[in-house]
Amino acid sequence: MTKNIMTKASTTRIIVTERLKRGFIYFILIAGSIVFLYPIFYAVAVGFMDKYQFAATPPSLLPIPSQFTIVNYKKLLGVGDSYMKYYFLNSFARAGWYVSIMVITSLVAGYVFARLKFWGREVIFFGLLISAMLPYVVTMAPTYIMMARFPLVSGNNIFGQGGTGFIDTYPVLLILGLVNVLGIFLMRMAMYSLPIDFEEAARIDGAGTLRIIFQIVAPIQKPILAYIAITTGIMLWNDWFTPFIYINTNRYLPLAAAISKMTSLAVGQHGLPDWPRIITLGLGLTLPCLILFAYFQRYIVEGLASAAIKG
């Protein structure tokens, strides 16, 4: 009981330690935030320089350009660089295509695996899961050979000989890895936690399976579908690997792959690499993701949380 009777001194001491603790917590959180955001600030600052100025300015934590030039930002928006519109268009087209396909397949397959009973269900689902666990390097080389030797494409005959197959063609950007096993898995999980009543009511009213999936289930499962859409959208927008190895034609490159090619050239080549330009392009690649993320972050964090806890 002595604990409850506090002298004035001990109360102030508790308040002081509370304040110290709080200040310490804020200090760490703010320090972390600065570390995480620093490259973005740096990139914005460097974007206002040209490459000679960037090389001449002594490096500092936040370089302030002596003369501001917006040529890099203009180039990012396509002024003076005719390829930029292709880069952006390809990135958008690719991300949009993959998002729509993956959302629909995850929705349909997730529903089917959760609700319908059919011969081979468990085996097929287990097979999908196993394949999702394998690292992507396992299929890197074989997929490349398969694409190069795909029958009846780009001069290949029926046995896949003679031509170049899908190498350096546009479709190769759109046909690889369309099935998102994690998406199917999450959708199936989400279906399990949804009572079946709605669907049965709809079925009694005469709705078919497709109608149930798209008109009853899809609106209810919007959060998990949004999670799948946003994560695949960001993943595809940022994906540089597939275009990097398959595409040589500049016009077919998405933005991320274009930057990766420029970076790997800049490291190897002699002379002065145009770092400010590459940095600005990187900024142009990052900003759409940041905006999308800031807008939809609730879905992302919740979706990740449910994936982690249930999965």
Next chain:
Amino acid sequence: MGKVDNKISFSGGVAGSARIFSGWYHRHREGVTAWLLISPILAYFLIFQAFPGAFGFFLGFFHWIGVIVPPKFCGLANYIAFFREPRYLLALWRAFYIGSLVMLVNIGVGFAGALLLNLPIRGRGVFRTIWYIPVVTSTVATSQMFLIFIEPSVGVANRVLEQLGLTPVVWFYSTFWMVAWIVIYSSWRGIGFTAVLWLAGLQSIDPILYEAAQIDGAGAWQKFWHITLPGLRTISIFVLVTGFIGALQIFDPVLFISQGMPWGTTEVIIYRIFRDFYGDFNFGMAGAGSVMVAIVIIIFTIATFRLLGEKRTL
């Protein structure tokens, strides 16, 4: 009414074999619908994802350099080379230790971050967003930033050292520092992800447990030890498995920042396989290497599940 009558008479008028079929269809209606919906997805999956996977396992048995040249069967030669030539096992070891460093930092700092981000303070949502931002950035865009930080002529890192009164370091010729930079970059990008996972785990713990402990007179440390840590069991398996699989496949920062420098001492296994595949077009060797990596990852995953005693599949 007429419509209904019409329908009945129509289905009644179908010939015998069709009636058997329609009976079969009515018994297996659900299965037929399911297969109709799933078969396009399954067909695509078999052709574009399962087939290359299976193909990859056979690739290792062939001597196959270049797409044009026909492959030659060579038995286990590629696999023997994997164990004979020190660079593969070394690369595997490097991936393991660099990956473990990344994972340690991610899990440790991510956990501390999650504890802080879970406290009821003002601006919590903003901090969570900012900490997660690096995860959604592209590795292409951010790893070249780190490359520029350690660039000899324009890099910031050496400038900071100078201002602190230390001697500048030639980063690219120091194994220690290249590894450190790869770890710094990977952690910078990965901490937010791990922190959100831990956060999800922390929030899945029932608050009633803490209240009960409070009533029983448990201190903060006891609550942490007896409620928080056991409650994070499921999530810790997830964090460990995904963290290790991701860490062992560390590749982007090596390609963009160090390129295996200095003297190949940061050449990790995926980078080695990538070089075999895309630099030398040695498909057989790349296939053998990939299979070995897959085996290591599968063994690790199963071992983690066993060790932590989780009965569920995945």
